[in-house]
Amino acid sequence: MPLNSFGHILTLTTFGESHGPAIGCVIDGFPPGFEITAEEIRAELMRRATGQSRWTSQRKEAEDVQILSGMFEGKTTGTPIALLIHNTDARSKDYTKIAEQFRPGHADYTYHHKYGIRDYRGGGRSSARETAMRVAAGALARKFLKQRLGVEITGWLAQLGELSCDENFDSSVIDSNPFFCPDADRVADLEEYMKALWKSGDSVGALVRARATGVPVGLGSPVYAKLDGDLAAAMMSINATKGVEIGAGFKSVAHKGTEHRDEITPDGFLSNHAGGVLGGISTGQPVEVSVVFKPTSSLRLPGRTVDTNGEPVEIITTGRHDPCVGIRAIPIVEAMLALVIMDHWLLHRAQCGDVEAQEPRIPG
Amino acid sequence: MPLNSFGHILTLTTFGESHGPAIGCVIDGFPPGFEITAEEIRAELMRRATGQSRWTSQRKEAEDVQILSGMFEGKTTGTPIALLIHNTDARSKDYTKIAEQFRPGHADYTYHHKYGIRDYRGGGRSSARETAMRVAAGALARKFLKQRLGVEITGWLAQLGELSCDENFDSSVIDSNPFFCPDADRVADLEEYMKALWKSGDSVGALVRARATGVPVGLGSPVYAKLDGDLAAAMMSINATKGVEIGAGFKSVAHKGTEHRDEITPDGFLSNHAGGVLGGISTGQPVEVSVVFKPTSSLRLPGRTVDTNGEPVEIITTGRHDPCVGIRAIPIVEAMLALVIMDHWLLHRAQCGDVEAQEPRIPG
């Protein structure tokens, strides 16, 4: 498996650096005959894009995605789909200093030692710029899942710093504010918080949650291709992630078995601590995943580090950065959730395509 | 990639059901010329084994592991190493009822729908019995890492139900009690807690942590073969896991960037919120991972479920079960940590085997 590829049947291979000429991806194994346009993909990309609100980096990329292959007369052909976005607003001169300093909390030091060479401009390959291609590929998976299976995927901000959001939500609220916050009453607080954060020069972490409804029972495979195992890999491969939970997640530590086990009735499961996955296979309940993002490490507040000569230096990171990368991560989490579910649907069809529908089927 | 295989270069393929004739694995890509005995592997297996204390399932497996291939005159030969353990203490009659009922919190319902057929005896393939082979394979990786690189891997119980352990520890304490608790003062409490739990018939979750020290800088690859991404997949593939963290994990949500970024001095990093991984690549600091295990779902306390006719039934799970699966999971977490690190060390050697050692090297 290429190191920069992901998936079993539906695979995503990405390439590109933050300040290189372009970023791109190859989506392989996608079913033929599926209609999608570059505009639809771009619409998803704009949800992740920087420069959209004052709370994100001011880098303004056109995100003019081109479809280079795998489509004919508006439909996928079953051959690899290559997508390309030229980088247009990279300002490499902001990064000259970084060539000789290791930014704390960044991959500068690790790339330096691993490869002995490093494209320091904007973080090179370790930049979150790569995630645009996940969102682009996710746009295909998402539309496919919705059309064929009725799967709906929704991600939202659950917590920003100490501010948590009420998660009993009407999903229309989420897209009505730049924080993907599902709690209309919280938006003003978040603005206030971000304003103060921006002023202070500091950054903050975030907790993101996503849910897929309508996922059929039976997706996932024992034991190293479990649906939740693949979701964990998918999420932990996103930049700045430090943790992943399925369902009740870390709350499970203090759960009793009688509380945690999701009892079953003919009318449905009585709870969903499992997050829609049992034994690595989907139950038909909503698949629920939580992901934590660390605060941005690029800060204009000085910090201690060493330079490439090993000398201690004080570093100030200029360049354009998000004070909370977790906000823009929401469409990325959704995209990865869509890709994993669609991949497992194809994989399930491969191995179990002629298993007859079983009774009883509990409502999801 | 086979569905029941894991790893890039060093791969583990496992097979076997809880009550089948045997469980086994194939370890492929292991370097030649390495000495290990079945006894050494068995010693690791006994740390995970049931029947060792009153706090774990009373199933007593001999864990008489046989090496079927890949070794000659006491050394690995570079060809696939197959390990086999015959199941000797399976009591399938305990499970007759389960053939027609879906145990809540178990994979019964999902396997039933996915495959249309289900080996219900002891959970079949979804049983934690499979994890014995991870520990067996991990024994090889662990010894290899220690001998060649000086890597030490330690796992421990961080929390059991509401009881947390003091984690400023002397690692010798961990193996001196049946809970893998690093906090000698906590052992009596844990015993008390487990006694009460046992009496009540309920079960509880646990939080496990593991650390690898001595990991060289540079292991891991962008972007879908990140060290932390592979660790997340490894951990989330263990039975009963609901969450994985690297370093500061979910605490990062409330961190400020100035607090979270691990500043660097010529004498070393000033903190390790990163958990030893930046940009998916090891920093040389200890690699730290936390894993949460849900409480056992098999309880003698009645619960609601449906049978295979869709009728509501009250279920009582007999059979022999751990009241807290998280305790025995500790050697499994250690094993997966060892396997992932060794695999990435081989992968790094493949791509970057002639990169010269870079300066400066910050102490880990």
Next chain:
Amino acid sequence: MPLNSFGHILTLTTFGESHGPAIGCVIDGFPPGFEITAEEIRAELMRRATGQSRWTSQRKEAEDVQILSGMFEGKTTGTPIALLIHNTDARSKDYTKIAEQFRPGHADYTYHHKYGIRDYRGGGRSSARETAMRVAAGALARKFLKQRLGVEITGWLAQLGELSCDENFDSSVIDSNPFFCPDADRVADLEEYMKALWKSGDSVGALVRARATGVPVGLGSPVYAKLDGDLAAAMMSINATKGVEIGAGFKSVAHKGTEHRDEITPDGFLSNHAGGVLGGISTGQPVEVSVVFKPTSSLRLPGRTVDTNGEPVEIITTGRHDPCVGIRAIPIVEAMLALVIMDHWLLHRAQCGDVEAQEPRIPG
């Protein structure tokens, strides 16, 4: 992908050495609900087995294959199927000399240099003993393909040394003689030839062909998962193979385009130089593959080689060997053909499972 694994969805992982305690395999991704018995598998194994005629090695293995996992109440469950055969008639003392000498034409020298250690007994991992597991796994694929799709797979001896067989055959002849020769009139010649060969102490090469009929149109994928590309890999991984052809194969060099292109009429293709594959995808015509096997290198006739000190020595290989390994290779070629086709059928179902049947369909 593990180095000792093969396939995309339906994967085969094998392990074991010629004189180790056992050989075995893990078949992963096999659909659930399929009935097969150890006896059926053993029946296929006996077709490949040594000791069956005076023209093959006299090693007599019981080939008592055990099914260790992945089956329940006589049916596959969708989990990995492990098969095991204990080696019972290994005579390692025959091989003591070989520990210090490199047999020409064998893997002794290459394993020695690659791994720095070598299980010399019976060739270790490089022995054709491994191929028994291919036949075992192939037994499942073959029965599956026949039951579900009506695919029939037939292999035969096309040429032994200079003796070619008439290939306009009645397939019942093939299994009626120990040479898998489809030409009843040739059997006496082959016996004569082999008798003389045996007497001389020499060995000879063979040409094997196999055909699969009833293969649906559409199996295979561009461009590195082509049906013929995977067949070539499958065949060239068999011991002693030196070449693989699809359809007209090397005869194509002198073909004109007007001759070679298989013209199409509503009643069918007018020829099958393509061997049933165009653009890496099956046409619905018979899939035809030819494989050449070199003569056995283990000979009692002395040959020149060097020992492990680099000194020139004259080598005589004792032990029990086939004078023509190509004969017994026929069931192996059939097995690999079955595995590749079934794997591609599953893969096709994954990506194109809802493509509607297209018109026109030319008879195969």
Next chain:
Amino acid sequence: MPLNSFGHILTLTTFGESHGPAIGCVIDGFPPGFEITAEEIRAELMRRATGQSRWTSQRKEAEDVQILSGMFEGKTTGTPIALLIHNTDARSKDYTKIAEQFRPGHADYTYHHKYGIRDYRGGGRSSARETAMRVAAGALARKFLKQRLGVEITGWLAQLGELSCDENFDSSVIDSNPFFCPDADRVADLEEYMKALWKSGDSVGALVRARATGVPVGLGSPVYAKLDGDLAAAMMSINATKGVEIGAGFKSVAHKGTEHRDEITPDGFLSNHAGGVLGGISTGQPVEVSVVFKPTSSLRLPGRTVDTNGEPVEIITTGRHDPCVGIRAIPIVEAMLALVIMDHWLLHRAQCGDVEAQEPRIPG
């Protein structure tokens, strides 16, 4: 593994259709710190390019390859290297008729049935245009192998139709004629032959051979990652290939064991029927592979086929085509040989990087 990817550690993923906007590839796992320019890659591409002589298709592509990622300041960085070539001389109108007819000997019929949709322009994904990316990627592997290991790779035309070339050659001859013929005395015959062929409107097959010298002993792995197994897959994935041989290949059928086994002396092997591979692992002798290419199926001479309504039609293929695709296949065969060897060198370094050099080492 993505369907359009190849390799273990060094992986090549290609995308693009004949008449799409561009073709491209992603090379992953390539070691860092390696210098190469787009011009060097383009130089290899021009060897394969059409429009270079009157004996190849007159399509004239600029082959202006762009490096989109994975390089910094002229060196590889260890991250994925994406290469892109825009298609500039596609004449899709030549192919309008083909939308409704299945060209015999082409993938039209198989793509139509597999995918239910087909980019018919220039053959779409099944066009040999894809192979340009193999040559581009091969340029990197080839230079790497030469610089680091002294490996030299040479391919040549062994036979064109009935005309065979004398293969005792001075390699400088090969690049001095448009046929890659190593036999200066044959060039005039080949010109005459091709002239007559061109006039007749027909096409012809070709036999190509390639050799790698300087390959270290020890590359390749049992049993499904054999060097020769991977070479067979690599070669059979090239368009129009119908067969692959290693070393003596199909001649082995009539070989006696005493003749075929390559005897060993302290001064070297006495022959190389093995083609440099024993037990799937390189011997240190030249690695030798032969590949046959069928005659072009696109002919202006009428042939029988059916249209998409199933009606019989007479087809004449216009468009620009090579009368012998085998000629231009030579750089492609070289590229695949380079990629497979380099991949196995990296894989060997991963597993056996610390095996000490063994004695005795026989000259290659």
